[in-house]
Amino acid sequence: MLHRYFVIALALLAVLVGVQLPNFITQYEQRLDAQYTEAMVYYKEYQRIADTYLNGDMQALIEMHEQSDNPVFKDEAVPIRELVRRVELYRFEQQQLNQGYLQKIWFVAWQANPELRDNTWRMYSFNVPLTRQAVFTGVIAALLVVLLFDGCVGGCKFAYRRWRRRHSTAPQH
Incomplete structure (x- = not known):
């Protein structure tokens, strides 16, 4: 008994x-969207410069900064490269999260950005969605x-x- x-x-x-699993995935998606939106604010400005002077080639913009004799521009290449990497990562993750429910679970559990997943867990808000x-x-x-x-x-x-x-x-x- x-x-x-x-x-x-x-x-x-x-x-x-x-x-809680669907709720966690929803909160992960919201965090990802917020990170992507914030990164795009700065990315769009660099993309505008690349569009105006380099036919839209962000890699050419980064290389131009890296090859500059001006140390300020040279140092600026690192954060621009990191920004481009993050935007590409966030786009990839959003594509993965536009799949079916089981694929979302698998992606978040095994392939998602560990930093973003850990931050989502740390700030996770428990509730019982029906x-x-x-x-x-x-x-x-x-x-x-x-x-x-x-x-x-x-x-x-x-x-x-x-x-x-x-x-x-x-x-x-």
Whole structure:
């Protein structure tokens, strides 16, 4: 009887954790969008310069800064290169997050920008959204946890019975 209550509590915990996954992904997407929007404010200005003088070639703008005799312009190449890298990274991540739900989960779990994912987790706001994805994820999480738990318990019981049977029928010395 106590075992069943524990399984029910475990299933409820899995549901509560499971419904957080879509919420975490949403908060990650919002953080990514904010970072991208901020980076684009500065990127657009450099792109405008590249458009005016270098046929839109940002790499040529960076190289021009790197090859400059002026140390101020030379040093400016590093933050411009980093800005271009970040904008490209954010665009790539937004493309990955425009896929299906399971691909989003996989991407955020294994391929997302670790710094952005860690910041999202650090600033994460727990709530229980009742969206279709949240309910689906919660139910699937509960089923997986209960099946895994019952499978482990059943496997342990089976192994114990076999061990006990083997030792109880073994000749006594």
